[in-house]
Amino acid sequence: MKRDDVRRVDQIAIEDYGMLGLVLMENAGRGAAERIAALCQESPGGAAHPVCILCGPGNNGGDGYVIARHLELLGFSVHILSLVPLERLTGDASVNASIAAKAGLPLQVATSAEDLDRWITDDETVVDCLLGTGATGAPRGLYGDAVKLANKRRGLRVAIDLPTGLDCDTGIPSQPTFRADLTVTFVAEKEGFTKADAKPWLGTVRVVGIGVPQALLNDFAVA
Ligand SMILES: NC(=O)C1=CN([C@@H]2O[C@H](COP(=O)(O)OP(=O)(O)OC[C@H]3O[C@@H](n4cnc5c(N)ncnc54)[C@H](O)[C@@H]3O)[C@@H](O)[C@H]2O)[C@@H](O)CC1
Numbered sequence: 001m002k003r004d005d006v007r008r009v010d011q012i013a014i015e016d017y018g019m020l021g022l023v024l025m026e027n028a029g030r031g032a033a034e035r036i037a038a039l040c041q042e043s044p045g046g047a048a049h050p051v052c053i054l055c056g057p058g059n060n061g062g063d064g065y066v067i068a069r070h071l072e073l074l075g076f077s078v079h080i081l082s083l084v085p086l087e088r089l090t091g092d093a094s095v096n097a098s099i100a101a102k103a104g105l106p107l108q109v110a111t112s113a114e115d116l117d118r119w120i121t122d123d124e125t126v127v128d129c130l131l132g133t134g135a136t137g138a139p140r141g142l143y144g145d146a147v148k149l150a151n152k153r154r155g156l157r158v159a160i161d162l163p164t165g166l167d168c169d170t171g172i173p174s175q176p177t178f179r180a181d182l183t184v185t186f187v188a189e190k191e192g193f194t195k196a197d198a199k200p201w202l203g204t205v206r207v208v209g210i211g212v213p214q215a216l217l218n219d220f221a222v223a
Pocket residue numbers: 010011021024025026028056057058059060061062063130131132133134135136137138139140141143160161162186210
C-alpha cells in the first residue's frame with residue numbers, strides 16, 4: 001500500500017466513519033506491543049527483557065506511549081525516551097504521552113546525542129517510534145543521531161509502522177535508516193517493503209490491523 005493511501009484510510013475512518021483517532025492509535029499500539037512481547041519471549045531473557053521506546057514528534061511517537069503502557073501490563077520493564085519535550089506534542093500523541101507520564105512510566109526527554117548515547121543501552125530491545133508515514137527525507141538532527149546509536153546496540157530492534165529513514169513508497173533507505181529485526185506495520189504492508197533495497201532494514205514484517213471496518217479496507221483492496 002502507498003503511504004498516501006494508508007494515511008487516507010486513517011483519515012476516512014476518522015472523518016467519514018466517525019472513529020476516534022485515539023481508538024485507532026490504541027489498536028495500533030496494543031497490537032504492536034503484543035508482537036514485541038512475542039519477539040522478546042522467543043529470545044533469551046524472555047519477558048525480563050528491558051525495552052527502550054524511542055518516541056518522535058508525531059503520531060508514530062504517540063504509538064510508542066501506547067506500546068509502553070501495554071508492555072508494562074504484559075510484565076515488561078520499559079522506559080521511554082522522547083526526542084521532543086512533551087508539551088510540544090499535539091492531538092492523540094499528546095494524550096497518550098500525558099497518560100504515560102501520569103502513570104509514572106519511566107520517561108526521559110533527550111536533548112542531545114550524549115543523552116541518547118547514555119540512555120539507549122546494549123542489553124535492551126529498542127523500539128523505533130521516531131518517524132512514521134509523516135516523515136520526509138532522511139532523519140534530521142537528533143533523529144538521525146538516535147537511529148545511528150540504536151543501530152550500534154547489541155539488543156533486538158523493532159520498527160513501528162516503518163523503519164525510520166526508509167522511504168516506504170520506494171523502499172530506498174536514507175542515511176541513516178533504522179535496521180530492524182522486526183517491523184510491525186499498520187493496516188497493510190507498505191509498497192516499498194517489497195523492494196530488494198528495503199529488505200535488509202525491515203527484518204520480519206508483521207501487519208497489525210487498527211480496527212477500521214472491512215468495507216473501508218475493501219475500498220483500498222486490503223484483504
Ligand atoms: N490516526 C492516525 O492517523 C493513526 C496514525 N498512526 C501512526 O501515525 C503515524 C503517522 O503520524 P504523523 O502523520 O504524525 O507522522 P510522523 O509520526 O511520521 O511524524 C511526522 C513529523 O515528524 C517530523 N519530521 C518529518 N520528517 C522528518 C525528518 N526527516 N527528520 C526529523 N523530523 C521529521 C515533522 O515534524 C513531521 O510533522 C503512522 O506512521 C502510524 O505509526 C497509528 O497510530 C494509527 C492511527
